Amino acid sequence: MCGIAGLVDFSRSTDELRVTARQMADTLVHRGPDSSGVWSEHGVGFAHRRLAIIDLTPAGHQPMVSRSGRYVITYNGEIYNFRDLRRRLETEGASFTGHSDTEVLLAAVECWGVCKALDEAVGMFAFGLWDRHERTLMLARDRLGEKPLYWASDGRRLAFASELRALRLVDGLCGAVDADSIMLFLRHNYVPSPRTIFTGVRKLVPGTVLTARFNAGCMVEESAYWSVAGAYAAGAKTPFRGTMQDAVQTLEDLLRNTLRDQMISDVPVGAFLSGGIDSSTIVALMQTESSRPVRTFTIGFEEGAFNEAAAAEEVAKHLGTDHTTMYVTPQDALDVIPKLPSIYDEPFADSSQIPTYLLSALTRRHVTVALSGDGGDELFCGYNRYLWARTVWRVLSLVPHPLRKLVARALRGASPAQLDRFLTPAMKALPGRMRTPHAGERLAKLAASLDVAEPAGVYLRFLSHWDDPREITLGGTEPVTGMSQSISAVGIGAFTRYMMRVDSGNYLPDDIMVKVDRAGMAVSLESRVPLLDHRIFEFSASLPVDYLLHGREGKQVLRHILYRHVPKRLVDRPKTGFGVPLEKWLRGPLCEWASDLLAPSMLQRQGVFKPAVIDRYWREHLSGSRSWHYQLWDILMLTAWMEDGRLRLS
Helix, strand or coil: EEEEEEECCCCCCCHHHHHHHHHHCCCCHHHHEEEEEEEHHHEEEEEEEEECCCCCCCCHHEEECCCCCCEEEEEEECCCCCHHHHHHHHCCCCCCCCCHHHHHHHHHHHHCHHHHHHHHEEEEEEEEECCCCEEEEEEEEEECCCCCCCEEEECCCCCEECCCCHCCCCCCCCCEEEEEHHHHHHCCCCCCCCCCCEECCCCCCCCCCEEEECEEEEEEEEECCCCCHHHHHHHHHHCCCCHHHHHHHHHHHHHHHHHHHHHCCCCCCECCCCCHHHHHHHHHHHHHHHCCCCEEEEECCCCCCCCCHHHHHHHHHCCCCCEEEEEHCCCCCCCCHHHHHHCCCCCCCCCCHHHEEEHHHHHHCCCCCEEEECCHHHHCCCHHHHHHHHCCCCCCCCCCHHHHHHHHHHHHCCCCHHHHHHHHHHHHHCCCCHHHCCCCHHHHHHHHHCCCCHHHHHHHHCCCCCCCCHHCCCCCCCCCCCCCCCCCCCHHHHHHHHHHHHHHHHHHHHHHHHHHHHHHHHHCCCEHHHCCCHHHHHHHCCCHHCCCCCECCHHHHHHHHHHCCCCCHHHHHCCCCCCCCHHHHHHCCCHHHHHCCHHHHHHHHHHHHHHHHHHHHHHHHHHHHCCHHHHHHHHHHHHHHHHHCCCCCC
């Protein structure tokens, strides 16, 4: 795990490029504290910050030049099947001086070309590759977006880096804050790829290769070597035909093979453990593959609704792991919050960023690599919103659209607290497993979906923090994305697949993986995500929906694996997510901090929001008449990020 940066600019001297590349990489020292490297020649400068995981010797040093001298690479990530690839390459005449995966990747490029090397590689990665013969730069990113890669070009030169902060050092490439991207951020709590918060800067889309040719200027082409949509299309064409037990065994075999590769490291390895289905499955299988207790880590909260520590401890005790728990206080959160704009480097408002950072910091005190259970919700239909959106659309499709609009108007007139009081008697009458926490909030969310005309619109409302960002902003136009495009009427099974596909292509790389990568890298911890091995993704895309979601319970095939190793009573409980008591904290220990950022003078100076409208939402939240904590967190994170960078909207 490392930080990479590079610049191709034939108007600069080699020394100038070397200095700039080094300066860019120095902003990424948290991603690679162990060593640094710079390489330059006429027109090109590459730099690297290294967190040494595989081959701790100088033979793994980067930037690295291929054996023939043709290619130069600066690379971030891990190729988990590098040992198998090395054996194959040796039979084709390749030789090696060290045992790093970087050297194997370079040899694969020399023997097979970039496209085949990417097809054969299993792992998480982002890299810049310079072809000295063709004067061509190639940028590539892993299939599901575990590792980040940003780039910018003005048609004459091109720069790239692991994080935005490095690109901002190159004069003239990073534009102003983009009002349109702010609109997308307010809807989704992140800026969707390929956009960034700055004009002129792009994220490389997962599973994509960018080729930049430098002849008369810089000509850029992007092409996909793998895609979520393609995996789903292949799964539909050749669906899994076995029984549920066949699926369970196949998935367990895939997971075991993946874990054997991902547990390889020359530094200590551990795992995050929440006690939920995903992380418990990963840890259970890790323990069966390990001859010693696996190091596991969790954090807890005093607030019971957010505390998973007790459940994690029970799972850890059953599996026999070496477990560490830390309880988080509001003061811990207060201490983290000032760091968030710098950690995430771009506006980012998934509030679970706080516990993710704290968990990463705890884990880094003991190990350098941690495996997580992220991806299980997207791959195996684990989000509650899948069930809710299916149910909502099934009901809505039976009711004429004009009538739905009237009901939506009536529901919007009531606060979530009022709806909660109205629904409480009905909730109490239901069996325990059917009771829905925060029913008033969910019904208020439902009200926002009643007036849409087709299923994709329902799901977009479920994904939205602000249904109409124009209500609170002073400018900007929300761009159309793959999440906002209409789809034709579909059956419930196809609608479920649609939601999973949307999340896997957007929410997973741009929210979940950003959260995990930046939190881990802020403390120099490498995080690995076994469920995002692309072979596991492709297998999940081929499974029948009822192998994933049965009744009100998702992740069926994953649950059946876990039940082989952990008693059901330890893991069968309502899904809580990995959040913080944000609603309560904003009315309590975070109130003063939030009030300062939401002050009219602050908002007027930054020029993004309508101060009077924001003040109304804030007062409603403080009074307890409405709960706007998620929406307000978006505003707070954007405002804090702009203030940290002394930025204004032009």
